[in-house]
Amino acid sequence: MSSTDYRLPTNVAPSHYDLTIRTDLDTLKFFGAVEIDLQINEETSQIVLNALDLTIGDVSIVTTENQVLIPTTQSLDKEKERATFQFPAKIPAGSTAKLHIKFEADLTQNLSGYYKSSWKDKEGKVSYYALTQFEPTAARRAFPCWDEPALKATFTMKMISLHDTVSLFNTSASSEESYDTTADLYGLFSSATADQKAQQWKISQFEATPKMSTYIVAYANGRLESLQTTYTSPLTGKTIPLRVYATTQNISQCQYVLDVTAKVLGVYEKVFDIAYPLPKLDTVVADDFDAGAMENWGLIIGRAAAYCIDPEKGSLKDKQRVMGIQSHEVAHMWFGNITTMEWWTYLYLNEGFASLMGEAIIPICCLVQRWSNKIVRLWPEWKMFSHFVALHINSAFNLDSLLSAHPVEVDCPDANKIGQIFDALSYSKAASVLRMLSDFVGEDQFLKGVSVYLKDHLYGNSVTKDLWKGISTATGVDVAEIMDTYITKAGYPVIQVTETANEIHVRQDRFLKTGIAAGGDNETIWHVPLNIRTVSPSGEVKTDKVVLQQREANFVVNTKLPFKLNGSSTGYFRVLYTPERFDAIAAELANPDSPFDESDRLGLLQDVAAFARAGLLSFGNALSTMSKFKPCREYLPWSVISTDWSRMTSLWWENPRVHELLSAFGRDLFKALVVELGYESSPSDSPDTALLRESAVLQSLQAGMKKLKSRFDQYTKTGDYASIPLDLEEAILVAAVRHGGPAEYDAVQRIVENPRSAKSQLKALLCSTEDPVLIQKTFDYMLEGAKDQDVLYFFRALGQNRMTRRKLVEVFKDKYDDLYARFKAGFGLSLLVKMAFDNLSTSKDYEETQKFFLTKDTTMYSMNVSQCLDSIKANTQCIEQCTAELLGYLEGWNAQSANDDGARYAKKRRTE
Structure with missing residues (x-):
């Protein structure tokens, strides 16, 4: 048709x-x-x-x-x-x-x-x-x-x-x-x-x-x-x-x-x-x-x-x-409602803008100088631009690094296929490249251009060229030339950096989870605002907004001083330095007195983890970079560390020794945070402290088991749910389910079925169990007792639990007809496919997944199947290529940790 x-x-x-x-x-x-x-x-x-x-x-x-x-x-x-x-x-x-x-x-x-x-x-x-x-x-x-x-x-x-x-x-x-x-x-x-x-x-x-x-x-x-x-x-x-x-x-x-x-x-x-x-x-x-x-x-x-x-x-x-x-x-009252995309091809004009405006620009700092000569600040203490980097850019990168990724502007004439493009590319990538444009032309000028665009299409419909025209009118910049490849082409660039004393050489290529793209998959040349950030000996920070418009070029940079590309992580690209330069930048950014900002730290941490998985950097380098940030007391860098460490641990879910050592490495990362921040919140806590405590306790369940169990036992004895503070609720309930038995499981089930606040995702905490009998009970509850909207939470949690991951795939296949009938009308079916299959990691998984869907009508989720297959292939390649190197690093770290623990114990005995 x-x-x-x-x-x-x-x-x-x-x-x-x-x-x-x-x-x-x-x-x-x-x-x-x-x-x-x-x-x-x-x-x-x-x-x-x-x-x-x-x-x-x-x-x-x-x-x-x-x-x-x-x-x-x-x-x-x-x-x-x-x-x-x-x-x-x-x-x-x-x-x-x-x-x-x-x-x-x-x-x-x-x-x-x-x-x-x-x-x-x-x-x-x-x-x-x-x-x-x-x-x-x-x-x-x-x-x-x-x-x-x-x-x-x-x-x-x-x-x-x-x-x-x-x-x-x-x-x-x-x-x-x-x-x-x-x-x-x-x-x-x-x-x-x-x-x-x-x-x-x-x-x-x-x-x-x-x-x-x-x-x-x-x-x-x-x-x-x-x-x-x-x-x-x-x-x-x-x-x-x-x-x-x-x-x-x-x-x-x-x-x-x-x-x-x-x-x-x-x-x-x-x-x-x-x-x-x-x-x-x-x-x-x-x-x-x-x-x-x-x-x-x-x-x-x-x-x-x-x-x-x-x-x-x-x-x-x-x-x-x-x-x-x-x-x-x-x-959306403006983006989508007053001015509406002409067809779903241009969905990003609605969702990308709403994500950028609603979750970054408006909440933190809105420049409105042309009307009131002042800056309206709503929630500046929440650092929403950094949240944007941690959430949206990383989410977009993760999906956009697959060969099966679709362009932001995606041709989708069939109404039955529209639901599957409501994803991280239409939302997060679109928002990220628009943020890059805003930084390049200046936020105030960007917003003026957006106003022109909306006024030109009041109560009407629009396409991409209409937006570029509005912003170009306000800024005098040829926006279409800069933005075209980011919107009409899938993927994004990695900038490889080599250096001499006074110059850097940069080259752009398409980045994939499996490494650098080759041949016909690596033909796109992006306009890349490099934002080269340097620090003078006096501590002055300077950002040079040069643009890479060809495959490779040289730029003057004093490489004897601290420098970093993609200042504040405003650009939609990754930067691959030499291992030595990564170490130097990590040491500089991890310094509490560093003039680089929080978004710079987030970008670096995200990049090293992605490069390790793609085989472009050692896992030892990535893990040592995480360790350098132990003195950091900002929540968002630790949030990125937590996410990337969890992904690594999840990747080696079927390798007991690697999984054991990665788990120990993570506990060591978060141990000092829990000791310092404790388990009690205070009204005087800063946003960073409050969020960091919650995250650290959740990631250190085993170390804090005694305290968490004490809180839960108090609840079971008294029935007073106030003994479980909201900020530690997830950690306490997960600990009870994972390390308890049927009695604790049943107690948590009673809590999540009648929660004090309407958190549907709490029910999915039951998926934390590792007991075979309780695992079956959880699957039965999901299929027979959970509301449709809650099934998605269960699928996500069961897909993340290494003890239930394969069973989830079996249940999906066995119950496919029922799940298809139940979820085909909305967005749910696409999400269920991703959650069930995305974390698989063997060649056999790839073959069996491909074979299963060959006999199904995948019209409504064909993109998701392709993306799952690409993810399985990338997971398999990473495990095959990187296990030996990672295991060697972890064994060395473990031996050194044992020596350090022994030395600390001996020192303690001598002082007693």
Whole structure:
């Protein structure tokens, strides 16, 4: 099929939808009617639009001449997800018409379309409510529509619901009154029983939306409670209500998300110089949700695990999570909602920008000099730019170093394949290269260009060239020339550095997990802003923003002084020095008085680990670099060390001696931190101290087992969960499951099934067990007792546990048909594939994985299968090539540690 075959015909286009939806929470069904205003672009007697899993009732079209046409035939194509109506007469081009369709369906149970969510009260009673998740292509599951992002229209809504429920839509309700089921003005009770009609119903009418895409339409109905505040627009002076809705057991933990919304909205307005256009902004905190959160215009919806925080004891990590997620979603009110990508090919225009703006620029330091001559600082102490390096750049690099990686701008005409591009490349790589561009042209100029871009496409659609035009207009820089390869080509460069006394020679090549790409896989030449950072003898730091535009070049650098490429890790590339230079840079960066910044430290640590796995640097060099950072007391460098050490340990999961020594090496790394920071938090703790303690204790479970077990024993004796502090909750529960027996496992299961805050991922802590009987119990619980959204957490944890990894693959294969049916509608299926197979590490694994998927319809996750196969191949190569060197280093380290321990013991005996 050509790309146009996947798109709807252009003979007609919608301009307005008038929706009426009746939600019956007793029968878990919905009934709808829609009147769609159409522009007739070409003479036609046929209407084709999207519809899926809907029972279509009466259909008619009213022409400009008030002629009512009833279709002579109508058909539903489940594969193409379309409804086709053939009418008896042609409607002339240039005219308008109104299409009327009635429809009904069950509320879905797959977290897609208009679906049901459930929760239990304290007495164990189950209650239901209904809400939507339409991105990317599930609006068609809720009402017949033109479900493509470029086919924008305005929407009005009427919701008929039980009198004691709350109805929500993108806009504010303009009226609410009782609904007469006998008169049944909208004809949505024709199949209702007498008892159903006798209930008290109401109808809520909502204001019209701006012109918008179907995937950000949203509505919800249920017995929800709310919190409210307001913010005043700095541009219009209007006061806009902000609310958060949740079920009874969660509402008390939702204040913080409301506070974040109120903080960031005004800053976004000032930065983009565009007022938030809707009359309100609500957030629904859902018990069941497929993603973290969704940016529906005026009605953000996200999962409770993403948004809920204990109001008194919420940890700093929890607050940062909520801030990052909500700020990201609010950014979408502009990126995606006001200005929308023309097709999913340009998904990064939504997600890359929201990730950069929402999780880095806005939270930490927003330059708004052109409006107020001041800098607005929201959470500067959280160092979100460094968090961005640790999270987004590393995540993007990990996926983008596979041959099967896709470009940021990826051709994806088939709606069935769209779900698999919601990944680290569309989000994190896009955000990272945009951050690189911002640094290159200057953040203030970058933001001015973004404002130009948004204003040029208000309520419209855009493609890549539109963004480059806006930023070029503001900066005078040929942005397209710099950025084209980062957006249209897969992969990223590694810059290899050799040096003389006064010069460095640099060469760029494509980096892969298996090493330097060769032949046709290494043809791309990137424009690389090298940002060469040097330090003078007096300690002055200078950054030279030179650009590498060819395969290799020479640059003047005094190599006798400390220097580093990719200053502040703003560039989207890795830097490969000689082992000697790596040692020198590591020693300089690990010095607490180093003038280099935290992001420089993160970039170096990430690079050495990646080069070791690719065979470009010894593992001994990588591990010794980690050891140099023992004096560091910043959280994020230790977070990177923890991640990379865990990946190494995971890679040698089936080599007992290497795994044992790597585990011991890690315990030694974190031991001094735990001794120094202890197990008790303090209100005076800095953000770094609070986060570092939590991470260090988790990574040193064995060393701290006595203290952690004491906390858990206190809980089991008294039932007082307050004895388990929130910042150590994960460490204490993991220790209990991993090193306890059935009694401890059952106690933890009771905790995670009734948590004090809505952390779905807590349930996956049960996957830490290494007991065969309890492992089977965990798998049974995952498959039979876990909610769909929680299964993903279980898969991830079981894939990380070396004692359950192979069993997870077996279960996936055995239960494939059930898992496919259960998760195919949303993003889940792609994630399950990655979590089950990505960590395998033998040639046999590669062959068996390839063979298994050859017999499956992988249309919805083919990219993920290719990526898993590439990962398995890279894992296998690393083990084959590096085991001897790594084992030699670890045996030497272990012998030296034993000698050091013996010397310390002897010294202690002499002093006693």
